[in-house]
Every structure is written in C-alpha cells, then in structure tokens.
Amino acid sequence: MAPIIRVEHLRKVYRVGHEKVVALNDVDLAIEPGEVCCIVGPSGSGKSTLLNQLAGLEKPTKGHVYIGKHDISTMTENELAKFRQEHLGFIFQSYNLLPSMTAAENVALPLMFKGVGRKERIRLATLELKKMGLGKRANHRPTEMSGGQQQRVGIARAFVAKPKVIFADEPTGNLDSQTTRQVLYRMLQMAKENGTTFVMVTHERELSAVADRVVTIMDGKVESNVLMDAQTKAAAQAEMFKDILEQEVPAEPKTTRPLKSEKKSEKQ
Ligand code: ADP
Ligand code: MG
Numbered sequence: 001m002a003p004i005i006r007v008e009h010l011r012k013v014y015r016v017g018h019e020k021v022v023a024l025n026d027v028d029l030a031i032e033p034g035e036v037c038c039i040v041g042p043s044g045s046g047k048s049t050l051l052n053q054l055a056g057l058e059k060p061t062k063g064h065v066y067i068g069k070h071d072i073s074t075m076t077e078n079e080l081a082k083f084r085q086e087h088l089g090f091i092f093q094s095y096n097l098l099p100s101m102t103a104a105e106n107v108a109l110p111l112m113f114k115g116v117g118r119k120e121r122i123r124l125a126t127l128e129l130k131k132m133g134l135g136k137r138a139n140h141r142p143t144e145m146s147g148g149q150q151q152r153v154g155i156a157r158a159f160v161a162k163p164k165v166i167f168a169d170e171p172t173g174n175l176d177s178q179t180t181r182q183v184l185y186r187m188l189q190m191a192k193e194n195g196t197t198f199v200m201v202t203h204e205r206e207l208s209a210v211a212d213r214v215v216t217i218m219d220g221k222v223e224s225n226v227l228m229d230a231q232t233k234a235a236a237q238a239e240m241f242k243d244i245l246e247q248e249v250p251a252e253p254k255t256t257r258p259l260k261s262e263k264k265s266e267k268q
Contacts, residue, residue, distance in 0.1 A: 012060055037197075040201075085114075089166040107160050
C-alpha cells in the first residue's frame with residue numbers, strides 16, 4: 001500500500017535572535033494508511049516540531065511532507081488551511097475547547113467548516129460524544145468538566161468529521177495515569193473503528209504500547225523506526241487496558257448464554 005504520510009529530507013531550523021536551532025535534521029519517514037504511529041523521544045528532541053510539519057501547522061525549512069498525493073510543504077497558507085479542515089484532525093494537550101460553547105457545540109465545529117447544517121451538526125456531535133461515554137454531558141460547558149472529560153470532548157471533535165489523519169501532541173500530558181489509559185483506549189478504539197491514521201507524540205514511552213509503529217526521535221533525527229508485531233502489541237494492550245477491558249466484557253456474551261442453557265436442557 002502507498003504510504004499516507006511521506007516525509008523526505010525534512011529539515012526545520014528556528015532562528016532565535018542570531019542563534020540557529022536545528023530542530024529537525026534530515027528526517028525521512030513513511031506512515032501507512034490506518035496505522036497508529038507513536039513519536040517518542042526525550043524533551044526537546046524535536047517531536048512537536050515533527051508533528052507540526054506533518055500536520056501542516058508550520059513550514060519546513062527544507063524537504064517535503066506528502067499527505068496522500070499532496071505535497072503540503074509547497075501549499076500556500078490558504079491552501080493549507082483548507083486542506084487541514086478537509087482532511088486532518090488535531091488533539092491538543094491543552095484541549096483547546098471554546099469555553100463559551102457546550103461540549104456538543106465544540107465537537108460540532110469541524111462540521112461547520114464542511115457546511116453541515118446546525119441541527120445535523122449537533123446530532124452528529126452528540127453521537128460522537130456518546131461513543132466517548134459523554135452522552136449526558138453534551139450540554140455542559142468545558143469548565144464544568146474534568147480534564148479527562150474535556151480531553152474526550154477534544155477527541156470527539158477530532159473524529160466527528162471523519163478525517164483521514166489525526167495528529168495528537170501529548171494528548172494525555174495533563175491527565176493522571178488512570179484517566180490517561182481510559183483516554184488512550186477510547187482514542188485507539190475510535191481510530192481503529194474509523195480506519196483513521198493516527199500520529200501521536202508522547203514522551204512517556206510506555207504509552208507507545210498502543211502503537212503499530214514507534215518512531216524514536218533524538219536530537220532532531222530519527223533514531224529508530226519500529227513496526228510492532230501483532231502478538232507483542234496485543235499483550236501490551238491487554239496489560240495496559242486490563243481494568244477497562246474487564247469492565248467492558250460482561251455486556252458481550254448475551255447471545256451465547258441462552259444457547260448454552262438451551263443445549264443443556266436438551267441433554268438433560
Ligand atoms: P519536543 O516536542 O521533543 O520536546 P520540540 O520539537 O518542541 O521538542 O523542540 C525541538 C527543539 O527546537 C528544542 O531545542 C526547542 O527549544 C526548539 N524549538 C521548538 N520550537 C521553537 C520555536 N518556535 N522557536 C525556537 N526554537 C524552537
Ligand atoms: Mg513537545
């Protein structure tokens with residue numbers, strides 16, 4: 001399959017006064033459609049810089065970023081803004097919700113840019129909030145919610161317009177470890193359900209257990225790029241999401257239970 005994200009000889013230099021900071025130095029990378037890719041590495045290594053170039057939030061100094069067939073590094077600001085609205089989603093560490101709007105109105109925003117009418121926007125937004133376990137919070141404002149709830153609103157907003165790719169920069173950075181696992185679980189579930197390509201920056205290496213691909217950045221370069229094998233991934237996720245999975249299981253076997261008891265009574 002052709003990669004959905006392709007990076008060639010990417011370089012980003014920031015100028016601070018007379019100083020130059022080489023944040024990315026000749027980065028090459030390819031991410032396949034539907035992959036969950038984690039970008040890990042120490043603080044200051046260039047993770048956010050890389051994500052910002054991938055998501056078209058900043059212009060590279062040199063090199064190219066392709067999303068599908070589009071070279072986003074040569075787009076004008078207007079073209080980029082339009083491309084982002086049509087094809088990309090974002091989840092921010094600081095949630096970035098508008099405080100004057102309800103959860104549903106916040107989630108509905110990306111649909112407004114797509115020209116969806118208000119009633120339908122709110123309906124779709126409420127549906128997305130339900131998937132995140134926030135059906136009852138649709139009319140609450142962000143200030144009336146916990147950090148974990150706000151971030152789930154942020155996730156619903158990123159997914160509502162079904163973008164091809166979603167970028168997230170340390171999306172659980174402000175959450176405690178229990179909430180982090182819940183938020184990660186929901187994000188992963190949504191990404192897999194929708195076939196979304198998902199690129200997430202994290203400095204907590206253990207969170208990369210959720211990834212299909214783990215890219216390690218060190219001093220502005222790709223230090224390693226590892227595809228996780230299915231078995232290791234499944235084991236890591238079973239461990240990480242143990243308590244969540246245990247809570248979700250009892251709802252499932254409804255259809256098999258009556259059959260078993262029917263069989264038993266037949267034998268007796
Ligand atoms: P990470 O996300 O891995 O912590 P960043 O990508 O934010 O790292 O930063 C990489 C390097 O680039 C750091 O040395 C940082 O100080 C520098 N840097 C990032 N953004 C800017 C900016 N807007 N202006 C100047 N230097 C920056
Ligand atoms: Mg960062």
